[in-house]
Amino acid sequence: MVIVTATEPPASRSRSRRRPRLIATDLDGTLLHDDKSVSDRTVAALAAAEVAGIEVFFVTGRPARWMGVVSEHVHGHGLAICANGAAVVDLHRGRRVVRVRELPRRDALEVVRALREAAPGVSFAVERTGGIHYEAAYPPFYLDPGAVVAPAEKLLSDDLDDMDESADFAAQPVLKLLAHHPEMDPDAFLRLGREVAGTHAEFTRSSPSALLEISGPGVSKASTLARCCDERGISADEVVAFGDMPNDLEMLGWAGTSYAMANAHPAVLASTTHRTSSNEDDGVAEVVERLLAS
Known part of the structure; x- marks a missing residue:
C-alpha cells in the first residue's frame, strides 16, 4: 500500500471531441439502480466499452468493503476510486487498498x-x-x-x-x-x-x-482521478464522467465531458451541460452505447 500526500486537481484543460479513453462513473444514484443492483444492460455496455479500448473507473464515496455491488461485474475495469478519492482499490485482488490519501x-x-x-x-x-x-x-x-x-x-x-x-x-x-x-x-x-x-x-x-x-485537504474524486489518469497518459478531455450528487461536482468539472443524471442534485444539474436518463433508466449505459455507436 502506498500512502501519498494530497494535491489539488489540475486546472481544466481545453475540451475536445476526440473519442474518450476512460469512463469515470459514480455508483449510488448513478450506475446502480435504487435497489443497489447493476442492470444487465449496464454490465454489457461497460464490457463493450472495454472491448473498444475504453477504460472504466468506478469513482465512489463507498469504502472498499462495500464494493461487492460491482466487483462481481468487473471485466478489465479492476481499479476503483473509493471514499471520495481517499483510496484506490484493486477489485480483482480482494478489494485491496493500493493507494491511500489520508486525512491527517x-x-x-x-x-x-x-x-x-x-x-x-x-x-x-x-x-x-x-x-x-x-x-x-x-x-x-x-x-x-x-x-x-x-x-x-x-x-x-x-x-x-x-x-x-x-x-x-x-x-x-x-x-x-x-x-x-x-x-x-x-x-x-x-x-x-x-x-x-x-x-x-x-x-x-x-x-x-x-x-x-x-x-484530507485537496482530496476529492477529481484529484485522485486526475492522478490515475496522468499515470496512464490520459488527459482530462479524454474522460467522460457521470454523477448525481455534490461529491461528484469536482470530478464532473474536471472531466472533458460530463453527464448529470436526470435524478441529480440541483447543483449538479446546474454545473453540467450534458444530461442523461436517471439511474433507474440506465442513463450511464444509454450514453456509453451512443458513444460506441458513433
Missing part, C-alpha cells in the same frame, strides 16, 4: 472541535482503511457490526490501548471523517462545515440526510 488526525480533530461548537447535536464516525467506528449517537452501520463505539476524539487518538474493545486499528490511516446532524438541512450543514473548518479538510455530501463526508 490533527486536521480531523480540528474539524471535530469546530463542528461541535458550531452545530450542537452533531455526531461523528471515523472511516479507516480497516473499517468504520463511531460515536454512540451516530446512526449505526448495520453492515459493520465490528465497529468500536467511542467519542471521536478517542477514535482519532494514536493510543487506544486503554480501551476495552480491540483497537488494533490505531495505526490504520484515516480515510474520512463523517459528521451527522439530526435536524439541519443537508446543504446548510455542508455550507456551515466549510465555513468553520474548511481550512482543515475537504467537505462534501452524497446522502439525502445531513451527513458530511470529510477528507
Whole structure:
C-alpha cells in the first residue's frame, strides 16, 4: 500500500471531441439502480466499452468493503476510486487498498472541535482503511457490526490501548471523517462545515440526510482521478464522467465531458451541460452505447 500526500486537481484543460479513453462513473444514484443492483444492460455496455479500448473507473464515496455491488461485474475495469478519492482499490485482488490519501488526525480533530461548537447535536464516525467506528449517537452501520463505539476524539487518538474493545486499528490511516446532524438541512450543514473548518479538510455530501463526508485537504474524486489518469497518459478531455450528487461536482468539472443524471442534485444539474436518463433508466449505459455507436 502506498500512502501519498494530497494535491489539488489540475486546472481544466481545453475540451475536445476526440473519442474518450476512460469512463469515470459514480455508483449510488448513478450506475446502480435504487435497489443497489447493476442492470444487465449496464454490465454489457461497460464490457463493450472495454472491448473498444475504453477504460472504466468506478469513482465512489463507498469504502472498499462495500464494493461487492460491482466487483462481481468487473471485466478489465479492476481499479476503483473509493471514499471520495481517499483510496484506490484493486477489485480483482480482494478489494485491496493500493493507494491511500489520508486525512491527517490533527486536521480531523480540528474539524471535530469546530463542528461541535458550531452545530450542537452533531455526531461523528471515523472511516479507516480497516473499517468504520463511531460515536454512540451516530446512526449505526448495520453492515459493520465490528465497529468500536467511542467519542471521536478517542477514535482519532494514536493510543487506544486503554480501551476495552480491540483497537488494533490505531495505526490504520484515516480515510474520512463523517459528521451527522439530526435536524439541519443537508446543504446548510455542508455550507456551515466549510465555513468553520474548511481550512482543515475537504467537505462534501452524497446522502439525502445531513451527513458530511470529510477528507484530507485537496482530496476529492477529481484529484485522485486526475492522478490515475496522468499515470496512464490520459488527459482530462479524454474522460467522460457521470454523477448525481455534490461529491461528484469536482470530478464532473474536471472531466472533458460530463453527464448529470436526470435524478441529480440541483447543483449538479446546474454545473453540467450534458444530461442523461436517471439511474433507474440506465442513463450511464444509454450514453456509453451512443458513444460506441458513433
